[in-house]
Amino acid sequence: MEKKCKNNNGENNLDLWKKVDCVLFRNFHDNWKDPNINKYLGTNASEKFEGYLIIYKNKNPLFISHPFNYKQAKKELKNTKVVTFNERKDFEKIIKKETGKRIGINETFISYASVKALKKILKGKKLIYAGKEIEEAKEQKNKDEIKLIKKAVTETKKAIELVKTNLRKGVTEKQLKEKVKELFSKNGCETAFCIIAFGNNTSHIHHDSKNTKLEENMPILIDVGAKYEGYCADLSDTFWFGEKSGKRFAEFEKERKKVEAAQKEIEKVLKEGTLAKELYITATKYIGKLPHAIGHGIGLEVHDAPAGIGEKSKWKLKEGMILAIEPAIYKKTFGIRLEKDYKITKKGFEEL
Numbered sequence: 001m002e003k004k005c006k007n008n009n010g011e012n013n014l015d016l017w018k019k020v021d022c023v024l025f026r027n028f029h030d031n032w033k034d035p036n037i038n039k040y041l042g043t044n045a046s047e048k049f050e051g052y053l054i055i056y057k058n059k060n061p062l063f064i065s066h067p068f069n070y071k072q073a074k075k076e077l078k079n080t081k082v083v084t085f086n087e088r089k090d091f092e093k094i095i096k097k098e099t100g101k102r103i104g105i106n107e108t109f110i111s112y113a114s115v116k117a118l119k120k121i122l123k124g125k126k127l128i129y130a131g132k133e134i135e136e137a138k139e140q141k142n143k144d145e146i147k148l149i150k151k152a153v154t155e156t157k158k159a160i161e162l163v164k165t166n167l168r169k170g171v172t173e174k175q176l177k178e179k180v181k182e183l184f185s186k187n188g189c190e191t192a193f194c195i196i197a198f199g200n201n202t203s204h205i206h207h208d209s210k211n212t213k214l215e216e217n218m219p220i221l222i223d224v225g226a227k228y229e230g231y232c233a234d235l236s237d238t239f240w241f242g243e244k245s246g247k248r249f250a251e252f253e254k255e256r257k258k259v260e261a262a263q264k265e266i267e268k269v270l271k272e273g274t275l276a277k278e279l280y281i282t283a284t285k286y287i288g289k290l291p292h293a294i295g296h297g298i299g300l301e302v303h304d305a306p307a308g309i310g311e312k313s314k315w316k317l318k319e320g321m322i323l324a325i326e327p328a329i330y331k332k333t334f335g336i337r338l339e340k341d342y343k344i345t346k347k348g349f350e351e352l
Helices: 014-019 037-041 067-076 088-098 112-121 131-137 143-165 173-186 199-203 247-268 276-287
Strands: 022-027 051-055 062-065 081-083 102-105 126-129 190-198 218-228 235-241 295-297 322-325 328-330 335-337 340-344 349-351
Touching (some): 014 102, 014 131, 037 051, 067 081, 112 126, 143 340, 190 199, 199 218, 235 335, 247 328
Parallel strands (some): 062 081, 102 126
Antiparallel strands (some): 022 051, 051 062, 218 235, 295 322, 328 335, 340 349
């Protein structure tokens, strides 16, 4: 049985409700599924139900379901009023009645054609782009969201251990990736993403796992995330396969210790109130400048709010943020990336 999240209509985001009377999310077809509706409906609804979600500040959401998934939505979406329509004129009547004068929309997940159509239907009302405020409302996760992310992290750790136990000479990156996907599916998860890299491929930040075979005495990088009921994890590990001796291993081990040191120093400043850029600056003392952020939020998306953490990030860490922190070093012949997921607390952090 799927677990249901309590509704969270963004009451803590004062900026959002100063701008709008309600927020309208459109969720249709593969190209325009909005993962943000999972925050308010709590049942991986973006993958299961097509329709329009309307959220309000002080009352439960309304879901205008497409007729073909109405019965299922009515049954599963708790604390949510679910309605449907038979003809377009019925839909237009509902959406006119249930929206206020100022309607926020999430511009990231709605097409220009859909915005034009809504403007025509809602003539006399004002459509307001509210993507920035919607993202800000996602920065701090509630207890239900944290529970789902923890489950995703647990399943991701199992996948990493599965890869390690299946390492043998001749196995391919692609074969191990398939084993990870099978494990996630068996345990009720989706594969948010999966990178398995051998040898020189570990130096490629977003390597596409192929038929490269594992050989003795080479590095292995795993970067993987499960998605559980709409919420993601993001973990990385890098280690050596084969004899732990020789010049190449010594160089690898030297660089890995730098990455480990950066990770430990970052943990010392992981707490509410820390400037995000301080995490990046702390890491560079050990690993130099990175070609990517030192970390990012995780949640409904692998790269969720808050934004990527770089040397110019001016925002501060807040209690309830879930961050993936990934110090790394990339050389010509190998790369090392170590990534953990953390919940920020007032006094420090909890590693998930």
